[in-house]
Amino acid sequence: MNAQPAPAAAAVSDIVAELLAHHGTRQDQLLPVLHGLQDSVGYIPPDQVDKIAAHFNLSRAEVHGVITFYHYFRSEPPARCVVQICRAEACQSMGGDRLLDHAEQALGCGLHGHSADGTFALEPVYCLGLCASSPALTINEAVFARVTPARFDALIADVKAVTEAA
Template sequence: MTTPDVQGVVRDILARLADEPGGLLPILHELQDTLGYVPQEALPQIAAGLNLSRAEVHGVVSYYHHFRTDKPGRQVLQMCRAEACKSMGADALIAHAQQRLGCKLHEQTADGAFSLEPVFCLGLCSSSPALMLGHTLHARMTPAKFDALIEEARS
């Protein structure tokens, strides 16, 4: 997406949400839902629209791990690292995922197909380990199921 598109998206979101109480977080969420990330170039425009300093907006974006500032891969793969999943082998599963995809957490595959991200609880603790690919949750994940999932997602 080019710079004018980002500006247009931000302008639309500001027009709808700038007057909402506590508008910054809903605006950032909406922007990430729309573009897949919160581009650095959007921060001055958001700050101006809300009468905040750039530092304030930047501080909120960097405080919440949910917000990513780099353009993600075509599909985002979030792997749970919280306690229940850890107790059911999440660390080994993440190691397998990194090896299988050839990238580390917070990175994306060389072909841009997947971004690999950690997440802290997906609400599937009783069916751990869990992950989310795009908007779809997957429970009781194993390395073999992971490989099949990636294979299917690539096709």
């Protein structure tokens, strides 16, 4: 359930250079480059924005505007463990609010926040296709259904055991 560690700065630079060379200079290729970068590195490193902007003949502000417009893009490394709690109707009606309250308390952060040590990020998600087995959540993209607060604690304890051993 662990997220991949981000590559070193030199490797990031190589990844950006490769993506830019692959996608060419047409401005409609900006989004594919940003997606490719986030897929490879886990986020859009701010120190790469100037290079990307110059490649597409855009200003840094224009590229920054695209990055901040799409909530999908991150400008900082992701937490090692991303917990997404379903906030859609079926889960809410089956204890999703209680689960979220518990998760916020257990992780010490609200939705869109990080735990104090940066290990966990808590995010909303809207329907995981498990409405009949709600409430549901994901931990680093692994899906869990019928999650009670006690089960949540057990899942988080498992993650902590793995991350501490790594």
